[in-house]
Amino acid sequence: MSVPYEKTLEAYLCKKVKSLGGKCLKLTGEVGIPDRLVILPGGRYIFVELKREGEKPRPIQDYRLQQLMYLGCSVLIIDSLEDVRDLL
Numbered sequence: 001m002s003v004p005y006e007k008t009l010e011a012y013l014c015k016k017v018k019s020l021g022g023k024c025l026k027l028t029g030e031v032g033i034p035d036r037l038v039i040l041p042g043g044r045y046i047f048v049e050l051k052r053e054g055e056k057p058r059p060i061q062d063y064r065l066q067q068l069m070y071l072g073c074s075v076l077i078i079d080s081l082e083d084v085r086d087l088l
Contacts, residue, residue: 005052010035013048013084020088032060034068034075038087044074046087051079 014024022040027033034047047068049057065075078084
């Protein structure tokens with residue numbers, strides 16, 4: 001059975017964040033909440049929604065992302081390895 005691309009992307013993100021001394025926390029508990037909270041040294045944090053390449057967030061995910069942005073949080077949608085590299 002092949003691994004879904006989103007899971008591969010998530011593992012890559014977590015590995016890279018950890019290599020920088022950061023944390024890549026899995027978020028659960030509320031429908032539509034972003035997949036990960038990336039916390040980098042120096043106190044920088046970013047909520048990350050991971051998607052398969054070219055895939056768009058569902059309406060509830062868009063709503064949650066907008067809520068976080070309204071509160072002043074950094075939010076990214078990542079759908080490629082290049083997006084991970086750009087983030088870090």
